[in-house]
Amino acid sequence: MAYPITELVNEDATLVSRRCWTDPGVYALEKRGIFGRAWLFLGHESQLRQPGDFVQAYMCETPIILSRGQDRRLYACIDSCSHRGLPVCRADHGNTKRFICPYHNWSYSVEGELVAIPQENAVRNKPDKSRLGLKRVPRLETWRGLVFGSFDPDIMPLEEYLGDMRFYLDAFLGRFPDGIEFIGAPHRWLLDANWKLPVENQLGDVNHGAFLHSAIIPREAQDRIEELGHSVVTAPGHGATFRLMPPDAAVDEVAWGMEGMGGMLGGAPVQEYLREVQARAAERVGPLRARMKGLTYGVYPNLSFLWSNASFKVSHPRGPGRVEYWSWAVVPADAPDEIKRVLRTNYSSFFGPGGILEQEDSEVWVQQFRGCNIDFADDRPCFYGLGLGEEKPHPELPGLVSVTANEFYARHFFARWRDDLLAVEGRP
Amino acid sequence: MSDFALSTSPGQQRQLEAFYYREARLLDNRQYRQWLALLSEDILYRLPSRVNVQVDNRQRGDEDMISVERELEGADSMGCPIREETYIHLVLRVERAFKINSWSENPPARTRRLVGNVELMTHGGDEYSVLSNFHLYYARPGGASFLYSGQRRDVLLAAGEGYKIRRREVILDYGDIALPTLGLLF
Numbered sequence: 083m084a085y086p087i088t089e090l091v092n093e094d095a096t097l098v099s100r101r102c103w104t105d106p107g108v109y110a111l112e113k114r115g116i117f118g119r120a121w122l123f124l125g126h127e128s129q130l131r132q133p134g135d136f137v138q139a140y141m142c143e144t145p146i147i148l149s150r151g152q153d154r155r156l157y158a159c160i161d162s163c164s165h166r167g168l169p170v171c172r173a174d175h176g177n178t179k180r181f182i183c184p185y186h187n188w189s190y191s192v193e194g195e196l197v198a199i200p201q202e203n204a205v206r207n208k209p210d211k212s213r214l215g216l217k218r219v220p221r222l223e224t225w226r227g228l229v230f231g232s233f234d235p236d237i238m239p240l241e242e243y244l245g246d247m248r249f250y251l252d253a254f255l256g257r258f259p260d261g262i263e264f265i266g267a268p269h270r271w272l273l274d275a276n277w278k279l280p281v282e283n284q285l286g287d288v289n290h291g292a293f294l295h296s297a298i299i300p301r302e303a304q305d306r307i308e309e310l311g312h313s314v315v316t317a318p319g320h321g322a323t324f325r326l327m328p329p330d331a332a333v334d335e336v337a338w339g340m341e342g343m344g345g346m347l348g349g350a351p352v353q354e355y356l357r358e359v360q361a362r363a364a365e366r367v368g369p370l371r372a373r374m375k376g377l378t379y380g381v382y383p384n385l386s387f388l389w390s391n392a393s394f395k396v397s398h399p400r401g402p403g404r405v406e407y408w409s410w411a412v413v414p415a416d417a418p419d420e421i422k423r424v425l426r427t428n429y430s431s432f433f434g435p436g437g438i439l440e441q442e443d444s445e446v447w448v449q450q451f452r453g454c455n456i457d458f459a460d461d462r463p464c465f466y467g468l469g470l471g472e473e474k475p476h477p478e479l480p481g482l483v484s485v486t487a488n489e490f491y492a493r494h495f496f497a498r499w500r501d502d503l504l505a506v507e508g509r510p
Numbered sequence: 511m512s513d514f515a516l517s518t519s520p521g522q523q524r525q526l527e528a529f530y531y532r533e534a535r536l537l538d539n540r541q542y543r544q545w546l547a548l549l550s551e552d553i554l555y556r557l558p559s560r561v562n563v564q565v566d567n568r569q570r571g572d573e574d575m576i577s578v579e580r581e582l583e584g585a586d587s588m589g590c591p592i593r594e595e596t597y598i599h600l601v602l603r604v605e606r607a608f609k610i611n612s613w614s615e616n617p618p619a620r621t622r623r624l625v626g627n628v629e630l631m632t633h634g635g636d637e638y639s640v641l642s643n644f645h646l647y648y649a650r651p652g653g654a655s656f657l658y659s660g661q662r663r664d665v666l667l668a669a670g671e672g673y674k675i676r677r678r679e680v681i682l683d684y685g686d687i688a689l690p691t692l693g694l695l696f
Binding site: 174 | 557559561562563564565583585587588589590591592593594595596598599602603606609611612613614653686687688689690691692693
């Protein structure tokens with residue numbers, strides 16, 4: 083590779099080479115050093131209620147079938163036939179007994195076991211089907227309904243990997259009487275950008291709102307966000323941003339969902355539902371987290387959660403210069419269907435491929451990629467030094483805490499990223 | 511809805527088509543505020559998500575097996591449509607276009623809409639259900655150009671000499687969404 087890793091990100095990660103986003107050699111190392119060794123988000127258990135239910139997922143560029151087996155356990159297999167390598171699943175989601183390869187009808191159970199090879203009837207030596215199932219993802223674990231897989235058989239348990247992010251995720255997931263569910267198939271769209279650009283935006287970049295989104299977000303609203311805003315890094319690459327509302331703030335000001343388009347326009351039943359959730363939030367998540375009003379979250383390497391607009395997102399690489407971005411609306415599991423239908427628009431009005439706000443974000447990810455794919459500027463790495471060293475431990479909040487203007491979330495991300503690549507550099 | 515459009519008089523057909531031609535011209539000329547005046551303020555503007563659904567073996571041989579409707583996550587479904595908007599959303603989109611910091615439209619896209627296959631499907635009281643197809647060419651400086659293709663399922667309300675749009679459902683013909691935004695005014 084033309085660029086030694088140690089020259090891509092400097093010691094304190096205040097300078098990040100443009101090649102981190104554009105170099106094919108860097109991307110090849112990312113596949114092994116990051117996507118081969120991390121817990122990667124696959125889906126949510128609410129998508130897989132019945133035996134035979136399945137959804138498609140990806141781990142980097144590798145297609146995955148996530149399914150609920152006849153034994154009600156979850157399975158994750160690589161979607162590639164053992165005979166000629168074709169994908170055996172074409173639907174985004176569904177319920178099935180068999181996945182069947184179109185080429186020669188090799189048939190697999192919903193757990194990924196090879197069940198039938200029609201052609202073997204005409205030959206004498208029968209292959210050992212027990213050795214020819216779909217390749218299983220070696221590790222699969224869930225926490226609060228969130229399903230993750232890893233290609234690293236020796237990776238630490240998921241709960242340990244998530245660490246203190248659980249405290250912050252629970253502030254949302256634990257807020258509702260029956261937790262949350264994913265509604266519908268993910269929106270998936272392609273962007274000419276690097277996978278880390280959406281990730282970095284969602285990990286903690288709250289302050290671009292005042293500038294990039296000023297056509298939509300009023301300045302007073304953004305000032306209030308920054309005034310109450312906290313940015314937290316629980317471990318390098320994991321981050322959360324949220325407003326900590328004053329203890330005497332009105333319920334309507336604190337309650338999740340009230341500030342979204344669905345919450346604002348949805349009428350009395352929706353607003354009463356949201357107030358009721360907030361009224362009991364302290365019982366479920368404690369008084370401190372009841373006052374939290376989340377903004378953006380990131381779980382290393384490529385899962386994001388946008389609390390303010392109730393969406394989980396995954397940035398799937400398709401090479402160094404292409405992203406397949408997935409996003410799901412999430413809704414409270416206990417809400418009546420008509421309220422779920424309103425609350426999903428808290429996401430879709432502003433985010434997703436048709437969202438009023440996110441079209442600006444997509445624009446800058448594409449433009450940043452272009453700006454990093456130019457010549458004669460390698461001596462001008464991108465500057466990530468804002469707020470260096472200003473993050474501190476907090477008496478009540480786990481992790482390192484700072485104002486949202488501090489770019490420490492990105493410095494920690496790139497320091498971990500650099501170390502992950504160093505761990506596999508020069509090794510097969 | 512029957513498979514056959516209502517038989518319309520040449521005058522009525524012409525009136526419907528003239529309405530859509532003017533709408534397309536206003537949008538391509540970026541006269542978005544004048545476009546807003548074509549909407550009924552109780553408009554519901556929807557863009558279903560399109561999903562790759564599993565073939566249902568029991569429907570083998572039936573038209574239902576490959577119907578477009580099966581692929582749509584629309585407003586009445588428990589899926590997640592891409593857009594479910596009201597007049598307020600559309601006002602927000604229009605006003606955004608006239609701000610200097612709406613960066614994804616700066617410089618603005620050059621667009622051209624062709625509308626055709628205008629069919630009046632049902633008519634009751636002052637409401638007209640009308641189908642139309644469109645191709646929308648979209649080009650921005652410094653980027654690729656794109657073709658959006660789709661069907662619009664409208665409910666128009668008779669208003670004076672013309673119509674107001676009361677319902678619009680946009681069925682976009684995307685496989686993967688390799689388009690810069692689905693936030694346009696279709």
